[in-house]
Amino acid sequence: MRTSFGERMLDLIVSGFLWGIRILIVSVIVIGTIGTLRTGQYTSEQWIDFVVFGVAQGSIYALIALGYTMVYGILRMINFAHGDIFMTGAFGAYFIATWLTNTGFVDANPVLGLLIPILFAMGIAAAIAMLVERIAYRPLRGAPRLVPLISAIGASFFLEYAFRGFFGPGKYAYPPIKALEGSWEIFGIGILKVQIVVTIAAFIMMAILYFIVMFTKVGKAMRAVSENKDTAALMGIDVNRIIVSTFALGAAMAGAAGVLFSLVYRQIDFFMGFTPGIKAFTAAVLGGIGNIPGAMVGGLVLGVFESIGPSLFLEGLGITRPYQLKDAIAYTMLVMILLFRPSGILGERLTTKKA
Amino acid sequence: MKKENFLWNSIKTGMLGGSIALFICLIGMTEVFSKRDVIEKVITLGQFVLLATSVMTGLIASRQTSQLVGENRSLHRLTAGLVAGLMTGVVLALFVLAGDKVNIRAVFLNATPGLYNILTFEKGVSGVWVLPVISAVSGLIGAAFLLLPQAAQKPLTQATLFLFFMALFSGLFRVVLINQGTNWEKIAKYLYGQTGVTSEGALIFFFAVVIISVLWSWRGQSVKTSVAHLPKGGKLTLRLLAFAAIGYVALGLPQVSGPFIAQVIVTVALFILMGLGLNITLGFAGLLDLGFVAFYAIGAYTVGLLTSYGPFGLQHISFWAAVPIAVLVAMAAGFVLGLPVLGVRGDYLAIATLGFGEIVRLLAGSDFLAKYFGGPQGVIGIQKPCLGVLEPFVKIDVPRVCNGIELGKPQDIYYVAVAAALLIAFVAWRLRESRLGRAWMAIREDEDVAEALGVNLIQTKLLAYMLGAAMAGLGGAIFATLIGSIFASSMQLIVSINVVSLIIVGGMGSIPGVIVGAIALIGLPELLREVSEFRYLLYGMTLIIMMLSKPEGLWPSQAAKRELHHVEASTEAEL
C-alpha cells in the first residue's frame, strides 16, 4: 500500500490522541478516587450501601439488556423499542398488583402477590413484542440495516404515546408490598428487603434464561440461527418461529424487569422505558453485544458504576453536584470500553466483517 | 372462495377495523378531535376519523372478495362492505354498553362520559344503535366506492383528501387571509369558520377539485405532450418562468404569511441543515451518528457565548462574525469525536456517538460548568443579526445598537435560514460529485475494498465527520439567534433521532430527500399544532408505515434505489 509521509503523520496523531484520551480517563478516575477516599467522608457501611443500590439497579439493567443482546445476536438489529416493552410490562403488572393489593390478597400471600404480577407482566410484554415483531420488523427482514432501526424507533414512539393516550401522562405509584418493607441484617449490615428480593429475582430469571438458551431445544435452535440462518433453515429449523420466540423470551425478561423496577422505585409512567432502555443497550455493549453472560455482567458493572461513580470518582475532583453527571459516567465508561476493548468485556473480538 | 367464507372474512375485517376505532377512542383522539370541525356544524374531526375507519374497513373487506366470481359479484362486494362496517360499529357499541356497566375509566383514562356522548350521539345508552347503523352505511359507501369506474374514483378521493387538508389547516388559512385586507377577510370568513371549513366552503373546495381533476384527466396528457414537444428555447423559458415564480414566492412569503409560517419554515431549514450534515456522515459515508445534536449544540453555544449580552457573554461580537467561528468550532468537535470512534464499526458507532451527544448535553446543563455555560439557566440575551453598511464586524459596546436593519423577527431570520439551507444544499451536492464524495461512497459500500483501492480511511472518515459537524453547527448558530436563548434541555436525544429519521424517510444519500424528509417530519407536525398531543404517536406510525411501504425513502437517490432492489432480489444477503 502506498503511504505518504502525511498519511503516516496522521496515523501518528490519531494513535497519540487515542492514547492521550485513555491516559486522561484513567488518571481522572485514579485521582478522583484518591481524592474522595482521603477525605474519608463516607463510612464503609455507606460504601456498601452504594454497591447494594448499584447491584439492584444493575440487575434490572441486566434483565433488559438480555433482550437487546438476544435480538441483536440473532438479527443484528438494535431493537430500539425494547425499553418500551419493559414499560408495557410494568403497566400491565400495575393494574393487577393494585387490584390484588386492594383485595388484600398481597398481604395474605406475599409470594404469590409478587409472582402473579411478574408472570402477568411477562405475558403482556411478550405478547406486545410478538405483535411489534410481526407488524414492524418481520416484513423488513433483509432490508438494509438502517431500515429496521428506523422502524424500531417508530415502534418505540408508537408504544410510548399509545400508552400515554391510554393511561395519561401522569405518574402511577406502584403499590408497595408490606412484606418487603424494612430491611434484613446481613453480616451486620442492614440491607433493604426489596433490594435483596429484586436482586435475587433477577438472578433467578437470568439463570432460567441461560438454562433455556443453553440446554433446551429452542435454545439450541436460537444459537444455531444466530450462527447462520440459512444453514439453520437447512437443518430443519423454523427460522421464523425461532426469531419470534427470541423476541418473546427477551420481552418476558424485560416485562419481569418492569415489575422489579416498579418495586424498587415505586413510580411508573409512559416514558419510563426510554432511559433504562438506552442504559441497558449500553450495558449490552459493555458486556459484548450478542453475548448473554456479557449482558448480565455489563448490566451489573454499569449499575454499580452509576451508583458509586459520582461520589467515588467525581467528588474527589471537586466537581460540584456530581449526581447530575451520573449518566455522563455511564457514557464515558462506554466510550472507554470501546477504546480499550471494542468487543466488550466478555465479547469475542469481532471479525472485520461488519457487525 | 365459498360464500360463508367471505362473510366470515368480512366479519373478521370488521372486528379488526372496530379494534382500530376503539384504539382511536381509548387514546383520547376522538374526544380531542371532536373539538375541531371538518365542516362546521356538519361533521367534527372526531366523527370524520371514526367514519373514515368504517369506510376504509368496508373498502378493504369488499376488496378481499375480489376472487369471487359469478353473477352476484357486486352484491357480494356490497354485502361484505356492509357487514364489515356494521361490525366496526358493533365493536364500539359493545364498548359503550360495557362502559355503562363497569367503570372502564379506572384503567383507561379516556373512557370518559364525553366519549360515550360522542359515540351515542348524546342520546345515552338508548342511542347505542345509531353508531352501528351509520357505520354500516359507511362500510357500504366504502364498498360502493370500489364499484365506481376508475375515472370517478380518482377525483372523488382527491376531492375528499383536499377537503380534509383544507379543514385541518383552516385556522391557518383563515388568519393569513384575514391579514390581507378587508376583501380577503370576507372571502376567508365565507370559506372558513373558526375550527373548520363552512358548508359553503366545503362544497366549493370539493367541486373545484373534482372539476380540476376531471379536466386534467381529460386534457392533462395533451398538455404534458405539448410541453414535452416544445422547442429547447421554449422549455428553457418555461423553466426560467417557474424559477422566477418560485423565487418570487419564496422572497415574499414571510411578509404575507406572518411570523408563524416563517418560524415553521426556519425550523424546517434548521433541520435541513442538520440533515444535510448527517447526510454526509451517514448517507454518503455510511457512518451512523445518533449524537448529532452535539454539533448543533456546539454551534448554538458558540454563537450564544460570543454574541450574548447576558451574564455569560464573552465577546459581544456581531452574529456575522460569530457564525464562521461557530462552524469552525463545530468542525473541530467533529474532529475530536471522529478520532476515537474511527475504529469503531457498525452499531457500536451508533451507541458511542449517542453517548457523546448525551455527554455534551449533560455537561452544558450541569452546575459543574454553570459558570461557563449558564447551566440550567441557559445562555440568554443572544443578539439578533444586524444588516447595515456601517455595521462593524466586531463590536464591544453594551448594549449594542443596530445601525441598519435588525433581523429580529422570525420573518427576517427566514431569509438567513433559507439562504443557508440553499447554500449548504449546493455545497453538499458539489461534494457528492467530487472525488471525496466518491471516496465516501466507496467506504459506505465496503471499507476494506475502499482501502485496497487507495482510499485513506482515516482521512476520509474524519473529513465526513468534520463537514457534517460544520453543517450542523451552522444550523445551531441560526437556532441560537432565532430563539435568542439556549438551554441544554433543548439539545435532547430526540433531535438526533429526528435527524436520522428524516434522512431515512427522505431517502438516504439524497439531497432533495433531506428537504422532503424535513418538511414531512418536522414541518407538518409544527403546522398541525392542535394535534400536538398525538404528534409522536402519528410520528411513530409514519416511520413504521414508511419503512414498510417505501424503505428507500420519499425521494431516493439513484444509487439507493438500485441498491435496494438489488437487496430485495437476493433476500437476506445483508445478514
Add this chain to the structure above:
Amino acid sequence: MSKRLFAVLSVLVLASMLFAACAPKATEAPVPATEAPEATEAPEATEAPAMYECTDPLGCVKIASDEPLHIAYWGVLSGADGSLGEDSKRGVEIAIDDKGGKLLGHDILLTTEDALCTPEGGATAASKLATDTSIVALVGSSCSDETVGGVATLTNAGLTTVSPSNTRPSLSAPDRGPDYDGYLRTAHSDAFQGKAVAEFAYNFLGVRKAATIHDGSAYAQALQQVFADNFVALGGEIVAQEAVAKDATDMKPVLTTIASKGPEFLYYPVFVAVGGYITAQVRDVAGLEEVKLAGSDGIFTADFLKASGPNVKGVYLSSPDFSAFTGDYAGFITKHQAKYGGSTLSTFHAHAYDAANIIFAAIEKVAVVEADGTIYIPRTALREAIYATVDFAGITGNLSCSASGDCGAPVIAMYEVMNDDPASWNPADAANPNPKKVWP
C-alpha cells in the same frame, strides 16, 4: 440532478403558493424572471376607519359589531406538565364566564395555544398567536422557559401578555430589556418563595442544617439557590446542595451522599417525577429516616401524591397562600367545581383569573366604542393601561403592577400533606384540607 433539486424547492413553496396568490398584487400574470419582487409587502392589517383615526404607534384592533373580542391563552397544555397550564386555562375560562362571556357587548373568544413548556415551544406558539392580528391581549405563559422563547415575538407584534404562573425572578427584573415590554405577571417571583421557605424552616421548624436537591431545571436550580442564600443569611447552615438528572430514578445514592452530611431539613423544589422518586425513596436511606421534607409549588398538585405513595404524609409544600387571598376564592372554587367537577389541578388558577380580569379592565378603559358597536382597541394604550393597574381587587389580593411587570401579591404559605390519597387533594377545603396550611 439539478432539475430534481429545483423541483424539490418548488415542493417547498408549493403550499405557500396559495398564500402568495392571496397577496393583492401577486394575482398579476406571472412576472418575468428579471422583475424584482417588490410587490410583496402586506397591506395594513387594520384599515383606517372612517370615524376613528388610529394614531397608536402599535396600531389598533378593530372589532366589528358582529365580531367577537379575541383573547388568547398560551401555556403548556400537553405532556407531563400539562396540568399546570390546564389549571390556569380554567382560571381564564371562569373569568370569561363571570363576565357573562361578553365584554363591551362583544362575545369573548378564547384561543389556546400549547407552548410545551420549552423555549422552542414558546417561540412557535408565540409566533402563531402573533400571526393572528385579531388577538387583543394574552394570558400566559405557564413555564418561564416558554416566555424566554416567545416574549420577543409577542412584544414586537404589539401584544401584551400577563403570565399567571411564571416565577423566574429575571422575568421581571428591572434590567430585563425592551423585549419584555409586553410582559407582566400576576404570579409571585421565586425570590419571595425561596425566602419564605427559608424562614419557615429556620423559624417555625427550628432546623439549622439544611440540604437541597434540584433536577437541573432552571426553576428548581434558581429556587433552591434563593432558599440556600436566605437560609444562610438567617444563620443556618447548608450542608449539601445536590442535583440529579431530570430522568433519574435511583435517588438512593444521592440521598446517601446527603445523609453523610447529616441535614435536618431537605428541600427539593422540583417537578412531579423527581419529587415522587425522592419522597418514595428518602426514608429507605440510613440517616434520613427523620429528616423533614419540603417542596414547592412545582409539586403542589395531586399528581405528586400519586407519584410518591405513602411516604408523602408530612411533606411540607410552599405555595401562594390561599387563605390570604382577599377576594372571593371560595366563590371561585364553587364555580370551578360546578364547571369542571373535581378540585383544582395546580396552583395558579386564581392568578390566571386575576390576569384575565386585569386585561378586561384595561380593555374597558382604553377601548373606543363607535355608535354602531364597532370598537377599536389601541395597542400601546392597552399595554400602558395594564401597566397602570393600581389596587386592582383580585382574588389573590389587591394587585398593582410595577414598571418591570410584577403585578402579584406575593404571600407564600407552607402546607403540610395530611393524606396520601390523591383523591383527597383539596387545599381549599374548609373542614378537611389536604394539604393543610401550617405557616404562617
